[in-house]
Ligand SMILES: Nc1ncnc2c1ncn2[C@@H]1O[C@H](COP(=O)(O)OP(=O)(O)O)[C@@H](O)[C@H]1O
């Protein structure tokens with residue numbers, strides 16, 4: 001499969017403490033093609049965020065194989081992992097993590113400016129994305145002056161600014177009212193479609209999960225097709 005983007009085989013993640021070893025991810029296999037849209041559901045505490053952290057290069061597996069976009073994430077050094085996080089992945093979390101003293105525009109352009117050092121280029125890309133998420137009239141608002149749904153739309157624009165191959169979304173609508181959640185949900189899928197971005201979405205909203213073409217339940221540390 002030459003459009004294979006993520007290859008994950010016999011992946012394990014164990015959290016060790018003095019009292020016990022917590023085996024959270026167990027012999028997990030996953031292959032993801034470019035542009036595929038995947039949802040992962042499962043009860044609280046089953047390891048969904050742990051798995052996304054590993055796929056996003058924020059944490060490492062205890063053992064197994066994990067290759068994303070041709071990069072071996074198990075053996076990559078810290079510098080390579082940092083570059084991977086900045087260039088290949090876009091994260092959207094339940095909480096927006098926008099910088100409170102920066103405007104919507106500045107928050108969105110920051111990852112592009114940090115990667116390329118080109119300010120005007122970063123700014124024009126950010127404006128384009130904020131326009132696409134319906135916020136062209138909120139460019140100079142601080143996060144505190146935005147609604148919850150608007151903040152998540154800025155977070156989505158920020159996640160997309162470096163044109164990542166993958167969006168990793170961890171309960172992206174978990175903190176929103178129904179109407180805002182529906183808008184963010186639609187944008188997430190539409191933007192992934194239009195930018196040819198692979199989407200991996202963790203949610204316990206079954207309606208949201210159902211929109212993904214490929215659906216898994218994280219069960220006993222592994223992914224079971226739904
Ligand atoms: N850094 C850590 N050290 C020890 N245990 C952890 C750590 N991170 C997560 N866990 C444990 O792993 C389990 C899975 O956590 P998590 O991936 O956040 O679950 P989910 O996102 O599905 O709710 C939980 O029991 C949690 O307490």
Ligand SMILES: [Mg+2]
Nearest residue numbers: 048049050170
């Ligand atoms: Mg979680």
